[in-house]
Amino acid sequence: MQRTSFDQMPCPVARSLEEVGEWWSILILRDAYYGLTRFDQFAQSLGIAPNMLTRRLKGLCEAGLLERRLYQERPPRHEYVLTDKGRDFRPVLWTLFAWGNRHLAPEGESVVLTDPETGDAIEPMVVDARTGRPLAKGVRVVAGPAATPGLRRRFEPKTAI
């Protein structure tokens, strides 16, 4: 890897980007949530070159977000299905989706999220699962149990996100 490796980086954001930071990966995940599982479904939906699709699918499998599963013996056919880890990434997509709709839809929203039962539009918001309170400005970032001394020093001042 040419980029500085963030393998031993403490920040979970940096670590996440290490796995899904590539451009196509997120769109592939999006399509996986949409229910696509097969190579050519992704290829057609994304308009991605086949070699790149192979690369990105392999990457997502190695990162443990997708699982390559044989669904037919002869001829051998594989499908790409989300793992728990991959499914758990959906909150990121939701917030990204919402942000895009808020700020990058000059001529109106072309796609919206809705409640599957009521059909009402959904407006994603992030809250604390324990208290139910919305996360607002000033969420503190502090060194955790596995922090190194240097890290503790860095997060000693009031660091917020």
Place this chain on the structure above:
Amino acid sequence: MQRTSFDQMPCPVARSLEEVGEWWSILILRDAYYGLTRFDQFAQSLGIAPNMLTRRLKGLCEAGLLERRLYQERPPRHEYVLTDKGRDFRPVLWTLFAWGNRHLAPEGESVVLTDPETGDAIEPMVVDARTGRPLAKGVRVVAGPAATPGLRRRFEPKTAI
């Protein structure tokens, strides 16, 4: 741009990636939330090459997430401050942070989010702002007011995310 342009793509996720899809951009935003505003603060925190930092800062400014502001006349000095649009991106960082902590912290969490008042750990969760109900699997994606006919066709089947 060498990549397929997603300028007229309807999906807000793709559009978002157009603006913040680059690897460093997110980390710069993260540091901006941390309170950094000046060139060399970013440079030192990220260990990024100065030319890249210039490019990414310029990109974020053009995308309207950061604003370059003169804070000193002679010699001219600029600071990079978050715009509303940039601040509004924080939910994405929160969910990314949480995902990274859940899945990429083998030796324990090195950094955690806490409530600035109580000091308790925070566990980000995405809910619908209107009903307060957690978003679960099966959030529907449907064509919105500005959708083209082709788009409507695509999202006619039950598409979820």
Place this chain on the structure above:
DNA sequence: CAGTATCCTGTCCGATACTG
């Protein structure tokens, strides 16, 4: 249909040197 194999280009990115 589900990929693999090549080849090519753009550009992300790092390293370094330089400037007001």
Place this chain on the structure above:
DNA sequence: CAGTATCGGACAGGATACTG
């Protein structure tokens, strides 16, 4: 201190051809 200028390498990504 806050950048700009230049160079070079690695690789993401595109295009196309080919295979069981």
